[in-house]
Amino acid sequence: MNQVGSVSLVAALAFGIYGVVAGVIGGRLRSLRVTRSAERATLAFFLMITVAVVALETAILTDDFHTAYVAAHSNKDLPVYYKIAVLWAGQEGSLLFWTWLLSIYGGLAVLINHRKNRQLMPYVVAVVLGTGVFFTSVTFFVANPFPVLNLQTAAGLAPLHPPEGNGLNPSLQYHSMVIHPPVLYLGYVGFVVPYAFAMAALITKQLGDNWIRVTRRWAMVPWMFLGVGILLGANWAYYVLGWGGYWGWDPVENAALLPWLAGTAFLHSVMIQEKRGMLKVWNIVLVMVTFFLSIFGTFLTRSGIVSSVHAFAQSNIGIFFAVFLGIVVFFSLTLLFLRLDFLKSENKLDSVVSRESGFLFNNWILLAAVFAVLWGTIFPIISKAVEDKTVTVGPPYYNKTALPIGLLLLFLTGAGPLLAWRKTSFQSLRRNFTLPVALAVAAGAALFFAGVRDLFAWMSLVLATFVAACVLQEFYKGARTRQVIAGENFPQALYNLTMRNTRRYGGYIIHLGIVLLFVGFAGLAFKTEAKAPMQRGDLLRVKDYVLRCEGITKGETPNYLYERAELSVVKDGKALGTVKPEKRLFKASQESISHVALRPSLAQDLYVVLAGDDEDTGKALIQVFINPLVGWVWVGGFVVFLGTLLAMVTSRIEREMAGIRRPVEEAIEEKHAL
Amino acid sequence: MPLAIALATAATLAVFVAFPLLAPDTEGDQLLPVDVTPLADFKRRRMVVYENLQDLEFEFKAGKIAREDYQTLSDNYKAEAAGLMAASLEAETTSHGDAWIESEVAARRARRKSAPSPQYLCPECGFENPLPVKFCGECGAKLASRP
Amino acid sequence: MRSDRMPKRLSDCRPERSEGPLHLNSQANTEVLRGLRLLRTTESTVFLHRAKWIVTPVLLMLLAPMVAQPADPDAVAKSVGDKVYCLCGCVTTLNHCPHPEAECSVQRDMHKLIRKDLAEGKSENLILGDLVLRYGAQVLASPPAKGFDLTVWVLPGFGAIAGLVIVVLLVRRFRKPTDNPAPPETLDPTLLAAVEEEMKKVVG
Known part of the structure; x- marks a missing residue:
């Protein structure tokens, strides 16, 4: 199996290099x-990487501990679904997996586009496969997952077949951990496609809005995966790490947030180019920045250059990534400067107050936000280099920089869509803003009198009201108008309104999801926690909950030993059943971890460790945490997900646009029959 | 055994990749077709303006936009569309547009050893199918019957 | 090795003055206002003037919840725990250490020190100072705002302001010299007719 893997990697490398040249x-x-x-x-590259992935998965699933990677990250009694996840549990496997996802995106981009964008395709292939060649080389030459274990004996090397592996990192043994890395990787990797199209457009000088229309979905898909991946990670932190929260501004969390933020900017900014033919250079820069940050994120995550809660194996791959990043930046910027003349804006800005x-x-x-987060993330490296001093930049920094930025962003989420394209007069503004502002003021007063004193939470909730009112007003006004124009009933009108321009209304739903996320974030301000040593019969009062210890039990499963507390919960005199927090000691790795007991509800979670x-x-x-409103974070994430799916549905407008794809091609073929 | 399968896969794929270069060359080396031509670009930009106009109308009816804004913007968009229309007409009527098409056609003739078989070329939409077909892969129109 | 990094006096290692998020928010607001003022076009000033019925309540709301937090020991302990890193190797703040407290001796010791200081009635800054004396400056979750470390706090603000200036310059450069579009009468009527016709065909 190991030979199969290595051979396929070499073959993939050959196809990749050939593809770039061809x-x-x-x-x-x-x-x-x-x-x-x-x-x-591109397709051959995909298939050969697939063979390598299958080879590694076979080794993992058949407990082939002769393979060093399997011995280091798996063990016999690991459940099958965790064994599958062993593929991305370590450095080498992760890189192979990353390359595989890249090859899937590349293959799909070719299959979907090769008849529609034939001039762009050769360069798209070259850029995608160029990235693929880099990752395959790192996987093959630097972090190869296929070496086997050998024992140095007097007679030379003898193959070593350990009876058991070291086991999977226990904190990864949680259900959302099985899907968190793949989803996050799908996000990181996917930005290569819009980047490749942008580069192809630059090279071929086809710098109209074609590349942007083609890559709209190719940017939305990774954006969605990255967002969902981040939230799955937050969910995992919340359920597994046992400190009662879900976001710690860890470098690796930031690494995922950075391309997501840049991608968000890109997804918004392209609309100006599509609608008004402006900001052509800027959009190219944004897609470059997004791609750069996703490679940078992989680099941060994989190189161990900054210390992180995601303590992956540290290795020497950092330098290769640094060189690759340098090449990407140089290549992109050179190309951009060579093509600046072709990127003239088609229109002017009519008014300062406009969409x-x-x-x-x-x-x-x-x-x-990207800059603040990036700066905080890399500052320890800079400080080390400049002053040879170890500093850490943690939550206090981000709370003071990112939170105000977040609030401003939340405000724009509601206000932006209310501005008309080109010019919005004061009268128009008043029509659209009166209701949301009034509601927000009312909510602000109500919250203040209800005793909300935390400024961030108060502002979040006030702005959330404002944005929700803005978005719902858009839906309501739109549907009412359709009702009048088309004579439809309200639900019909709402449906047709949405389906006619899925992108706009899908976007609005995403904005609603963001509102819910901020409601969840605001809940952090109202967190309560308590801690007490307990034994059978002891009581613990936290806020309006009373917990009574019903006993402590110990036991074991094939995979781990556990200690379990059983606590009955009473809230406001009503029995809510029992919670059973556990502490697990994993046999293979001899590491222990808390297993949180949770009673979630949308109002507040009871979180027991x-x-x-x-x-x-x-x-x-x-240890008991009462976490109000946390559930809205997950709900909000789900709403964002649904909104993104909706925004990807082909709308009527788009079908009309697709109808005029190649009129001149027709003219050539018809008038001058060859 | 698995190793043999992997090697066989690699060899098969190599043939698959090289096939377009090795296949008998009946058509000559064809030129990659143009995705967006100047005329198409003008037309598309007009479409965008129409879309904007439609949105504007809708938002006006929805009461989001004051009447005077609506009037100015609507005039603005129409002027923009008219400008694009003028540019488009000029490209079509003057030699400029024709010259572009002629050069494109000449480039293709130069590459091609013979006329493309009607099995490839759709008479309806002009799409050049990658394989000989009975029906156009793009618009579904019937192609000239096979000889 | 750690001793050379250890500050000589307590005041040296005092973290940045703790200030409510309000401070930054109002700062961000003045930045926005300053940026808007930069535009200096009559339109935007008139607009701001007319928009005061929006701006005023928003500003009032920003200032509303200025209420001092009472110093309760649990709150102080929690606040300290958010401002220092647990040095057990988990690379999270003390409050966020994923290890069960009973099994993480570093975490336990840090908590003990904080509890002891609290019992002595020390303020939050003094407790942080004690932690720095014991564990070195890297225990702080964010570096104090002085020396080279000041850049970590200042640069994002500069970056944001620089970005704003660029946006404002862009807006000014992109702006049309006049607001008045060519009146439709001056356009070629046949062109307009062609446009109307094509639009009908497309929009249906």
Whole structure:
């Protein structure tokens, strides 16, 4: 199996290099045959990487501990679904997996586009496969998952077959951990496609809005995966790490947030180019930044250059990524400067108060957020280099920089869509803003009198009211108008309104999801926690909950030993059943981890942790958090997900646009029959 | 055994990749077709303006936009569309547009050894199918019957 | 090795003055206002003037919840726990250490120190100072705002302002010299007719 893996990697590398060369030649000669060959190389690259992935998964699933990677990250009694996840549990496997996802995106991009964008395709293939060649090389030469274990004996090397592996990192043994890395990777990797199209457009000088229309979905898909992946990670942190929260501004969390923010800016900014033919250079820069940040994120995550809660194996792959990033930046910027003349804006800004400038401010804020987060993330490295001093930049920094930016962003989420394209007069503004502002003021007063004193939470909730009112007003007004124009009933009108322009109304739903996320974030301000050593019969009062310890039990499964506390919960005199927090000691890795017991509800979560044994009393240490509104974070994430899916549905407008794809091609073929 | 399968897969794929280059060359080396031509670009930009106009109308009816804004913007958009229309007409009527098409046609003739078989070319939409077909892969129109 | 990094006096290692998020928010607001003022076009000033019925309540609301937080020991302990890193190797703040407290001796010791200081009635800043004396400056979750470390706090603000200036310059450059579009009468009527016709065909 190990030979199979290595051979397939070499073959993939060969196809990748060939594809890059053939793509460039095909593009330069405008040769259909060479381009077709390059396109086929993308598929061949995908299939060979697939063979390598299958080889590694086979080794994992058959407990082949002769393979070093399997011995280091798996063990016999690991349940099958965790064994599958062993593929991305370690450095080497992760890189292979990353490459595989890249090859899937590349293959799909070729299959979907090769008949529609034939001039762009050779260069798209070259860029995608160029990235693929880099990752395959790192996987093969630097972090190869296929070496086997050998024992140095007097007679030379003898193959070593350990009877058991080291096991999977226990904190990864949680259900959302099985899907969190793949989803997040799908996000990171996917931005290569819009980047490749942008580069192809630059090279071929086809700098209208074609590349943007083609890559709209190709940018939305990774954006969605990245967002969902981040929230799955937050969910995992909340359920597994046992500190009662879900976001700690860890470098690896930031690494995922950065391309997401830049991608958000890109998805908004392209609309100005589509609608008004402006900001052509800026959009290219944004897609470059997004791609750069996703490679940078992979680099941060994989190189161990910054210390992180995601303590992956540290290795020497950092330097390769740094070189690759340098090449990407140099190549992209050179190309951009060579093509600046072709990127003239088609229109001018009519007014300062307009949707266009709304988008510009949205871009400004998103990039300010990118900058603040990026700076905080890399500052420890810079400080080490400049002053040779170890500093940490943690939550206090981000709370002071990112939170105000977040609130400003939330405000624009509601206000932006209310501005009309080109020019919005004061009268128009008043029509649209009166209701949301009035509601927000009312909510602000109500919250203040209800005793909300935390500024961030108060502002979040006030702005959330404002944005929700803005968005719902858009839906309501739109549907009412359709009712009048088309004579439909309200639900019909609402449906047709949405389906006619899925992108706009899908976007509005995403904005509603963001509102819910902020409602969830605001809940952090109202967190209550308590901690007490407990044994059978002890009571613990937290806010309006009373917990009674019903006993502590110990036991084991094939995979781990556990200590479990059983606590009955009473709230406002009503029995709510029992919660059973656990502490698990994994046999293979000898690491222990808390297993949180949770009673979630949309109003508040009861979050109970068994934190081990108290050293003074010998009783079990029970930690209880009451976390209001956390559930809305997950609900909000789901709404964002649904909104994104809706925005990807082909709308009527788009079908009309697709109808005029190649009128001149027709003219050539029809008038001048060859 | 698995190793043999992997090697066989790699070899098969190599043939698959090289096939377009090795296949008998009946048509000559064809030129990659143009995706967006100047005329198409003008037309598309007009479409965008129409879309904007439609949206504007709708938002006006929805009461989101004051009457004077609506009037100015609507005039603005129409002027923009008229400008694009003028540019488009000019490109079509003057030699500029024709010259572009002629050069494109000449480039294709130069590459091609013979006329493309009607099995490839759709008479309806002009799409050049990658394989000989009975029906156009793009618009579904019937192609000239096979000889 | 750690001793050379250890500050000589307590005041040296005092973290940045703790200030409510309000401070930054109002700062961000003045930045926005300043940016808007930069535009200096009559339109935007008139607009701001007319928009005061929006701006005023928003500003009032920003200032509304200025209420001092009472110093309760649990709150102080929690606040300290958010501002220092647990040095057990988990790379999270003390409050966020994923290890069960009973099994993480570093975490336990840090908590003990904080509890002891609290019992002595020390303020939050003094407790942070004690933690720095014991564990070195890297225990702080964010570096104090002085020396080279000041850049970590200042640069994002500069970056944001620079970005705003760029946006404002862009807006000014992109702006049309006049607001008045060519009146439709001056356009070629046949062109307009062609446009109307094409639009009918497309829009249906």
